[in-house]
Amino acid sequence: MIRVENLRKSFNGTVAVDGISLEVNASETFGLLGPNGAGKTTTVNMIIGLLKPDSGKVVINGTGDPTNPQIRLDIGNCPQSLSIYEDMSAEENLRFFGKMYGLKGMELSKKVDWALEFAGLTDRRSDLSRDYSGGMKRRLNLVAAMIHDPTVLILDEPTVGVDPQSRNLIFEGIEAMKREGKTVIYTTHYMEEAERLCDRVAIIDHGVILDLDTVESLIEKHGGVSVIEGDLISPPDNPETVPGMVEGTKVRIETDRPMEEFAALSGKGLKFSSVRIDKADLEAVFLNLTGRRLRD
Amino acid sequence: MRKVITLAAKDLLLLWRDKFGLFWVAVFPLLFAVFFGSIFSMGSKGPSAISIALVDQDSTQESQAFVEKLSTMKELDAKIVGFEDAKNMVRKGRVAAYVVVEEGYSANSDFIFAGEVPIKIGSDPSRKAESAYLQGILMKTMYEGFQERMSNPVKMTEKLDEMTESMKSAVDLTDGQRKTLVDLFSGLRDFVVAADAESLDMADAGMGEIKVETVERETTSARPRSYYDISFPQSVLWGLIGCAASFALSIVYERSRGTLIRLRLAPISRVHILAGKGLACFISCVGVIILLMLFGGLIFGVNISNTLNLALAAAASAFCFVGIMMLLSILGKTERSVAGAGWSVLMIIAMLGGGMVPAMVMPSWMKTLSHLSPAKWAVYSLEGAIWRGYTLSEMMQPIGILVGIGILSFSLGAFIWSRMEA
Numbered sequence: 001m002i003r004v005e006n007l008r009k010s011f012n013g014t015v016a017v018d019g020i021s022l023e024v025n026a027s028e029t030f031g032l033l034g035p036n037g038a039g040k041t042t043t044v045n046m047i048i049g050l051l052k053p054d055s056g057k058v059v060i061n062g063t064g065d066p067t068n069p070q071i072r073l074d075i076g077n078c079p080q081s082l083s084i085y086e087d088m089s090a091e092e093n094l095r096f097f098g099k100m101y102g103l104k105g106m107e108l109s110k111k112v113d114w115a116l117e118f119a120g121l122t123d124r125r126s127d128l129s130r131d132y133s134g135g136m137k138r139r140l141n142l143v144a145a146m147i148h149d150p151t152v153l154i155l156d157e158p159t160v161g162v163d164p165q166s167r168n169l170i171f172e173g174i175e176a177m178k179r180e181g182k183t184v185i186y187t188t189h190y191m192e193e194a195e196r197l198c199d200r201v202a203i204i205d206h207g208v209i210l211d212l213d214t215v216e217s218l219i220e221k222h223g224g225v226s227v228i229e230g231d232l233i234s235p236p237d238n239p240e241t242v243p244g245m246v247e248g249t250k251v252r253i254e255t256d257r258p259m260e261e262f263a264a265l266s267g268k269g270l271k272f273s274s275v276r277i278d279k280a281d282l283e284a285v286f287l288n289l290t291g292r293r294l295r296d
Numbered sequence: 297m298r299k300v301i302t303l304a305a306k307d308l309l310l311l312w313r314d315k316f317g318l319f320w321v322a323v324f325p326l327l328f329a330v331f332f333g334s335i336f337s338m339g340s341k342g343p344s345a346i347s348i349a350l351v352d353q354d355s356t357q358e359s360q361a362f363v364e365k366l367s368t369m370k371e372l373d374a375k376i377v378g379f380e381d382a383k384n385m386v387r388k389g390r391v392a393a394y395v396v397v398e399e400g401y402s403a404n405s406d407f408i409f410a411g412e413v414p415i416k417i418g419s420d421p422s423r424k425a426e427s428a429y430l431q432g433i434l435m436k437t438m439y440e441g442f443q444e445r446m447s448n449p450v451k452m453t454e455k456l457d458e459m460t461e462s463m464k465s466a467v468d469l470t471d472g473q474r475k476t477l478v479d480l481f482s483g484l485r486d487f488v489v490a491a492d493a494e495s496l497d498m499a500d501a502g503m504g505e506i507k508v509e510t511v512e513r514e515t516t517s518a519r520p521r522s523y524y525d526i527s528f529p530q531s532v533l534w535g536l537i538g539c540a541a542s543f544a545l546s547i548v549y550e551r552s553r554g555t556l557i558r559l560r561l562a563p564i565s566r567v568h569i570l571a572g573k574g575l576a577c578f579i580s581c582v583g584v585i586i587l588l589m590l591f592g593g594l595i596f597g598v599n600i601s602n603t604l605n606l607a608l609a610a611a612a613s614a615f616c617f618v619g620i621m622m623l624l625s626i627l628g629k630t631e632r633s634v635a636g637a638g639w640s641v642l643m644i645i646a647m648l649g650g651g652m653v654p655a656m657v658m659p660s661w662m663k664t665l666s667h668l669s670p671a672k673w674a675v676y677s678l679e680g681a682i683w684r685g686y687t688l689s690e691m692m693q694p695i696g697i698l699v700g701i702g703i704l705s706f707s708l709g710a711f712i713w714s715r716m717e718a
Contacts, residue, residue, distance in 0.1 A: 048561060069563035077561050083554035085306070087313040099302045100562040128313075144558065 001026040001183050002152065007046050007056035009207075016042040018207040019056070024185060026151075029178050031198030032187040033282060035292070039207035040187040041080060044154050047185070048077055060152070073101065076150035078142050080157045080187075086130035090121045090140050093129060094147050101148035115143040118176075120169055135166025142170060152183045159193065171196065191282035201282065203289055210289045215282065222288045223280030226258035228265075230275035241268060249273075299564050303572025304579065307546060311580060314542075321538035322584055326591060329531030333524035333596060345373040346426050346433075349382035349394040354414070356402035362437070363397060371433055386418055392426040393419035395434065413438065449488050456485040520683045521599060528592035529678040533651045533671050535584035536617040537642045541635070543577040544624035547713075548634045560717070570710050574618045581614030585678075602681050605691050609677035612698040616670050619702035620645075622709030626716060645671045673697045 002024040009017040017039045024030040032040045045051040047058050049066030060071050084093050094112045103111055116122045119139035121132075129137060142158050155174070159167045174197055177184060188194055194201050195215050202212040211218060232249040239246040242265070244253030251270075255261040258277045287293055311317055352363045367374040374395075377385070382394035398414040415434060419427035460481040463474055520526050550556040559569050589606065592598035600606050620642075627637040646652060648662070649671020658666065666672040677694035680686035 050557060050560060072561055072563045075561065077557070079554045079557050081554035081557075083558045085310060085555060087310050088306070092309070096302065096306050097558060097562070100299060100559065100564060102563070 001028075001061065002047065002185070003057075003059040004043075004047060005057045005059070007043065007058070008054045009042055009046060009051060010054060016207050017046070017053075020204070020207070020209055021056075022202055022209065022212060024183060026183055027178075027181040028199050029174070029184040029186060029197055031194040031201040032185065032204055033189070033191060033194045033198075033201050033286070034187075034204035035189050038189075038204045040204055041156055042207075043204070044077075044156055044185060044187060048072075048075055048154055073148065074150050075152045075154065076145035076148065077154045078145035078156060078158050080160060082137050082141050084129050084137065084140055084144060086137075087128060089126050089128055090116060090119070090132075091125040093140060093144060097144050098147045103148060111147050111149070115147050118146070118173055119143040133163070133166075135162040135169075138162045138166055139169060139173075142173065146177075150182075153177060153185070155184060155186045157187055157189070159188070159190070191286070194282055203282075203286060205286075205290050211285075218282065218285045219280050220256075222285040223282075224284055224288060225254040225256055226280050227278040228253040228255065228258055228262055228275065229278070230272040233271045233273050236270055242270070299568050300571045300575055303559075303569065304575035307543065307573060307576035308579060310546065311542060311576070317538075317542045317545075321535060321542055321580060322587060324538065325531040325533075325535035325584065325588055328534050329524065329527045329588060329592060330596070331527075332530070333522070333527035345371055346393070346430055347373040347391040348375075348430065349385045349391050350374045350376045351379045351382050351394060351396040352376065353379065354397050354399050354401040358402040359397045362401070365437055366395065366434075369433065369437070372430075383418060386420060389420065393417050393430055395430070452488045453485055456481050456488065460485070520679075522597065524592055524596040524598050525679070525683040528588055528596070528598050529675045529682060530651055531592075532585050532588050532613070532678055533646060533649065533675055535588060536581050536613055536674060537646055537651070537671075539577055539580045539584060540617045540621040540624060541638050541642060543573060543580070543618075543621045544627075544638050545631055545635055547573060547622075547625035548628070548631050551629070551717075552631060556717075566710075566714055566717070570622070570713070574622070574706065577618045577621050578614050581617055582610055585610040585614065598682060600682055601685050605681035605686060605688065606678070608691055608695055609674075609681045612677060612695040612702075613674035616674060616698040616702040616705075619705035619707075619709065620670065622713070623705040624709075626709050626712045629716075645669050648672065650675045670698060670701045673701075 004020060004022050007017050007020045008015070020039070020043055022030075032043060034040050042051065046053045046056075047060075047066065049058070049072075058066050060066050061074065063071055065071065066075070085096070088096065091112060094115050095108060098108045098111055113122075116125050119136075119142065121136060121140060121143075124132065124136065129140060132140065138158065138161070142155070145153060145155075158174075159170055162170070171193075174184060174186070178197075184197075186194070186197055198215065200212065200214050201218060203210040203218065211222065213221070228244070229252050230250075232251060235249050236242055236246060242251060242253070243255070243261070244251060251265075251272075253261060253265075258279055262275070262277065283293065311321070348366075350363050350366060352359050363376060366372060367376060375385075375391070379394075379396060382391075382396070385391045386394055394417070396416040396418070398416060401414045415438070417427060417430060417434070419430070460478055463469070463477045463481065466474065469477070547556075550559070556569075560566070589598070589600065593600065624638040624641065625634060627641070628634040646669075648666045649669035650658070650666060651671050673694040677691060677698065680691050680694065
């Protein structure tokens with residue numbers, strides 16, 4: 001579906017993207033996970049043809065030119081910035097962007113109604129966007145990218161600065177897109193989002209892909225072990241049967257399969273007054289790969 | 297084309313909703329026109345003096361006195377010249393008319409002129425009102441001179457004695473006719489000697505007519521009919537400047553807010569985007585011109601002498617400022633930098649082009665410099681259609697310059713913009 005070969009881009013001598021190659025399959029949700037300034041936006045801007053790479057190639061649907069108008073009809077882009085006209089209502093914004101993609105008449109009206117419903121903005125359709133909350137603007141920003149029903153969606157940090165309710169609405173929308181078989185490229189620096197939404201994730205830092213795989217495989221390869229820490233109601237009768245460190249009622253167990261291990265401990269009759277499971281995640285993957293946290 | 301219209305409609309809607317921007321585009325120019333038109337009208341004591349060229353072909357004491365009197369009248373701005381020079385001055389539009397005091401003026405001036413008066417007016421046919429006003433002034437002056445002479449008993453008795461002697465020696469009169477006329481003049485003389493000056497008032501005397509001939513004008517430099525004729529073209533300039541600044545900022549706004557990214561990703565070309573922006577700016581400019589001209593015409597009596605010329609001037613001026621808008625939009629990357637630099641450039645353009653001080657009262661060095669300002673040509677073309685009375689061919693100079701500046705600046709702006717966005 002989308003093939004990126006050895007993309008490079010620098011700005012005034014500073015290398016932003018340094019030889020990125022990846023392949024996104026049809027109907028896949030592909031994540032680009034990395035801290036701010038890692039090169040995610042530069043990479044997607046080259047993929048959709050907004051930026052010309054210094055070298056390398058992008059191939060979408062078999063053609064090498066993402067600036068081709070026919071290819072662009074298949075792409076929907078939700079930029080990181082709020083790319084809507086604040087002095088226009090949600091409906092006016094959607095109508096305008098729909099017309100830019102050649103929609104008209106009943107088809108345009110239907111799409112606009114669908115998008116307003118999708119974004120939960122039907123009741124506020126005629127209000128000026130400047131009067132919306134941050135979350136409502138984000139949702140409008142998202143559906144403006146989907147008004148023409150593209151097969152490829154580029155979502156560049158679509159949940160930056162939104163409230164939990166709007167974030168959930170956006171997640172549900174993206175999951176609905178996945179079910180419809182859309183191909184999604186999702187950039188984020190929130191590992192929970194990548195874990196929840198993405199089939200595969202590329203960990204990117206300083207313009208380089210550090211690893212690219214499914215979330216499970218990345219954690220398995222780079223996440224390290226999970227840790228179960230807890231307080232027992234009473235000390236175990238046979239501490240040697242516990243696969244970890246036991247000091248009185250305190251227990252600490254390192255394991256690759258924390259949930260299975262916790263179930264096994266319960267099976268042995270151990271009763272916890274409190275327990276904490278530190279499961280390996282993409283944050284740990286990034287920490288292990290770079291020595292830094294995602295939000296450092 | 298539909299997408300270009302959609303883009304333009306979006307920009308016009310955004311301008312309409314930007315009340316602050318709308319103020320600078322439409323309300324400020326209107327206030328400017330009304331304010332300055334009123335201020336200068338209040339300061340004026342009446343219509344401007346009519347500029348004329350005076351020719352004295354009689355060269356007598358009487359004709360010189362008449363010419364002298366005309367040249368000191370406040371209603372006239374008179375220059376005494378030869379006939380050919382006078383004719384050329386009318387042709388070139390430097391004066392509204394010439395007045396020739398013909399030979400024989402003195403010989404016929406003692407009594408009421410019978411038949412044709414030996415005075416001739418040559419005027420530009422497009423300036424009929426000024427010509428008629430001038431005829432009135434001449435009639436009044438001649439009548440006043442005649443009245444003055446006839447009200448003087450000494451001069452009158454001298455003249456009657458001279459005429460009585462003339463009748464006595466006339467060979468073509470019969471004895472009866474001679475006696476009747478001599479008796480008449482003698483009786484008249486007795487009456488004048490007995491009467492006082494007041495009773496000799498000639499208030500109801502009649503006079504002949506002044507000959508009026510027309511002189512075709514080569515080029516014109518007519519005068520405005522009121523100060524609103526000057527302030528409204530100037531206000532149009534401010535409207536155009538407001539439009540150019542507003543749309544230049546909207547290009548930067550689209551860039552900084554990210555909507556330009558959406559547009560660039562849509563299946564439309566950069567030409568569509570720029571054409572949409574240009575069309576919106578053009579429509580706004582023309583709309584502002586129509587609004588101001590309607591307001592000026594209906595409320596302040598600004599009289600458009602040629603509607604077709606005004607349409608051409610409006611279109612050319614709007615086109616020129618669309619180009620300038622494009623050029624302004626690339627003066628910086630942020631709204632603040634473009635707003636600052638844009639208004640600075642526009643202020644200089646306006647200052648040089650007669651947006652603040654009318655070009656007609658500028659010092660000569662500034663007039664020369666003003667040729668570089670598109671604002672000058674915009675005002676010039678509008679004035680040409682409103683009060684300068686330009687012909688279509690005369691309009692071609694400012695219109696050609698405006699269109700040329702428009703093409704150059706739009707092309708250059710679009711080229712640099714494309715490179716900036718690449």
